[in-house]
Amino acid sequence: MSGFAFLDGQLACDGYPVATIARDHGTPLYLYSGAAIRAAYGSLDRAFAGYPHTVHFALKANSTLAILRLLRGLGASADANSGGEIEAALRAGFDPSQIVFTGVGKTRDELDRAVALGVNAINIESDGEADRIDALARARGVTARVAVRVNPDIDPNTHAHISTGLRVNKFGVPLEFVAPLLRSLARKPGLEPVGVHVHLGSQIVDVEPLARAARVLADLAREVRDAGVRLKHIDMGGGLGIAYDGVTMADPAAYAAAVLPAIRETGLHLIIEPGRFLLAAAGILVGRVADTKSYAGSPRFIVLDTGMTELIRPMLYEAVHRIVAVAPRPGADVESEVVGPLCETSDTLGHARMIGPVEVDDLIAVLDAGAYGFVMASNYNRRRFPAEVLVDDGQWRVIRRRQTYDDLFRNEQD
Ligand SMILES: Cc1ncc(COP(=O)(O)O)c(C=O)c1O
Known part of the structure; x- marks a missing residue:
């Protein structure tokens, strides 16, 4: 059994009871299924199997070294x-030639490091950034491989x-300026233009905008080739969504079928x-019930020992994560507010959720929390970063120990 599912009335990870792992390692706890990561990678990679491609995992989603x-x-x-x-990519053993470096607002130091390493491509965001990379590369006597991040003004819904990827967003170079920019890059001694890049947005379940973006980049690559600039790759960014509701899922095969026709022509x-x-x-994020209360005229509150400091997506993006009891008790569901312990009203993980009876110390799991979960954790309210545990190859192990109070104060000079 791979991933998270109920087994004998208990939530399990790759067949192992979540309750056992939480008992050993405490809460709040991030728990990962190695089998689920392998399955997701396999399904995406297979969807593109008929065409030369590379899957560059976006570290922003999760950069814990064992996962990398x-x-x-x-x-x-x-x-x-x-x-x-x-740095995380290098420490996890990736070669610089396997790294693409993206990001609006890269500092000169970050660019210089990427140039010195000779990364696969730096995705440039503006004419000014191109000039800075050129100067840094020439100062080092090297040529930096660059791609231009295109802002195609396409709504990813x-x-x-x-x-x-909308014109009003801060990312990339507006489409009509990209071909002239690529031609000018080819004339700069410190730069080798190798690609075009786009990232429309995240949690995309309708692949049609991605198909349009692929067509735009393919046309662009042809246009600059005719002007003598021979690119090596097209980078379609990330964005494929998952089924937070357990149902609506973007499909890797549909994704590949949407983008490959245009890319193949190039x-x-x-x-x-x-x-x-x-x-x-x-x-998943596993928490424990710290308190419950239901007074006449107020909702039933389930107060957890985890909240926005561990998982901020519900507060930041109005994201809806399924929330389940790890060992559900028999009894009727009651509409509940599932909240965290922080001094913020916005610290609500789930609003108006139908949840059965729970008691203090019961374990609760917030599902689909493996991406943009731990990486966005904070120490607000002097809370400590949670532990992370990975189940893989028939065993589980701590891949990040829980922060201690000493960790929390380590950098302070009192
Ligand atoms: C440039 C870029 N590439 C890839 C990604 C990964 O996106 P996702 O997690 O939706 O696949 C992001 C996320 O925002 C991004 O900004």
């Missing part, structure tokens, strides 16, 4: 979005906060940068 090593072992490359993510290597699709369903 697992993905590298499956054949993944890396998409890093900051100097810290480049997702939440506004995770939509990135003959260029295809890069994709999935994050959420590979990790979200492979992780």
